[in-house]
Amino acid sequence: MTGYTPFEPPQFWDAIRGSRVELQLLSTLKCNLKCTYCSLGVGEVLGSQKEVTYTLDQLASFISRHLSGKEIYVTFYGGEPTLNGDFMKAVMQRFPTFRFQLQTNGTLLDNLPDKFLGKLSNILVSIDGGEKSTDKYRGRGIYKQVMKQVRQIRDRIDGHVTARVTWNDIETGFHEIDALTQHFDFIYFQFVAGEKYGEQAMANRRQVLSDLISRFFSQRTQIYPIIPIMGIVRNKLLPNRAQEICHGMTQCRASTHLINVMPDGKIFPCPDMMYLKDMQQGDVSENWLNPSPLKPHVVMPCNDCDAFSWCRGNCMKNLYRAYVQDDKRYRQQVVEPICALIRFMGEEIDRHNPTDWYCELTPSLRRHLTDCEIYEYVEVMP
Numbered sequence: 001m002t003g004y005t006p007f008e009p010p011q012f013w014d015a016i017r018g019s020r021v022e023l024q025l026l027s028t029l030k031c032n033l034k035c036t037y038c039s040l041g042v043g044e045v046l047g048s049q050k051e052v053t054y055t056l057d058q059l060a061s062f063i064s065r066h067l068s069g070k071e072i073y074v075t076f077y078g079g080e081p082t083l084n085g086d087f088m089k090a091v092m093q094r095f096p097t098f099r100f101q102l103q104t105n106g107t108l109l110d111n112l113p114d115k116f117l118g119k120l121s122n123i124l125v126s127i128d129g130g131e132k133s134t135d136k137y138r139g140r141g142i143y144k145q146v147m148k149q150v151r152q153i154r155d156r157i158d159g160h161v162t163a164r165v166t167w168n169d170i171e172t173g174f175h176e177i178d179a180l181t182q183h184f185d186f187i188y189f190q191f192v193a194g195e196k197y198g199e200q201a202m203a204n205r206r207q208v209l210s211d212l213i214s215r216f217f218s219q220r221t222q223i224y225p226i227i228p229i230m231g232i233v234r235n236k237l238l239p240n241r242a243q244e245i246c247h248g249m250t251q252c253r254a255s256t257h258l259i260n261v262m263p264d265g266k267i268f269p270c271p272d273m274m275y276l277k278d279m280q281q282g283d284v285s286e287n288w289l290n291p292s293p294l295k296p297h298v299v300m301p302c303n304d305c306d307a308f309s310w311c312r313g314n315c316m317k318n319l320y321r322a323y324v325q326d327d328k329r330y331r332q333q334v335v336e337p338i339c340a341l342i343r344f345m346g347e348e349i350d351r352h353n354p355t356d357w358y359c360e361l362t363p364s365l366r367r368h369l370t371d372c373e374i375y376e377y378v379e380v381m382p
Helices: 040-042 058-066 081-094 131-138 142-156 176-184 197-216 227-237 317-322 328-351 354-359 365-372
Strands: 019-024 071-077 099-104 119-129 160-167 188-191 256-260 266-268
Touching: 019 081, 019 142, 058 081, 058 131, 071 081, 119 142, 131 142, 160 176, 176 188, 176 197, 188 227, 197 227, 197 328, 227 328, 227 354, 227 365, 317 328
Parallel strands: 019 071, 019 256, 071 099, 099 119, 119 160, 160 188
Antiparallel strands: 256 266
8 A cells, every 4th residue: 555564574573662661560360250251261271370380580570571662561461460469569579660451351350459450550340331231141240340430540640440341242233332421531342253243233333433433523612532543543644653663563562662561471472372383482481582473474365455554453363363373264254244343434534524523632632643552452453
């Protein structure tokens, strides 16, 4: 596409691209919920490792050797990371200059001490929309439990609380997602990687996306805090921002500077592919790190897509499975429909004249759109 850098040849990449690294530490693979679509259920990863077996001295040696001079932010992940709170607290004490984020199902937040909560830059709370859809996939009463927990910790934190919505249910409507803006600082939704994209489902999702985008551009005194819309608008208005943090690669960060450390110390680029041995790129205990094996590939069609300049490839796991592993069913039933929805979002955004809208914003709102810290913690594309 003229004027935009395509995926670069990866053969000479460093293990970490750029000056930042997201160190995603899985404190345990246990979980107190049984969500029906859990990605860790693939390959029997969930529950397979209950405790961290590497030491903090080994982690410190790994960081010193491979991440020295980088800006490091740690995401505590699982399973359900709060089931191993002692590990998280120990990491915070050992590495006090790092930034910290927690990704959690939100059911046990009130068990965390104030000192721990106060050090979190962001808390990503997994939820599926409103009460009906959340309880459908996560268990009866989970929505109310999570919302109660969020209310109880809001005054105990200085960072953001972000709803991480897996858009699974084809009946999820605009009002479900919109209502979350009353309880969370930001909403990040991700299209589920499952076969939920029939004709009616696609029509429903397009209508919801259209309504969300209309609400976004109807506001001039604040930024409607829906991260995928914010991110696409930013990328369209300032295309260089789509390339800065991730060096022009996919904004899921798995190709450039996201490393996922299993409880046993093995490192993978994507938390959804830790069951594939050939995806391992390092090991904390053995103190080695290679470039991500989950990289752009010539068979991926992204460079020829009209959305590439601002999408930058969306989910590398999806692209790898669909095109490198040549899973035709997954490509047709999951990846191609998701790509169609992302292109639809771009078309809808263009229809609202984003440049004219941006020109009316105050300087502080412009900075909020272009420099939002939450972009660093989530994939930006849905």
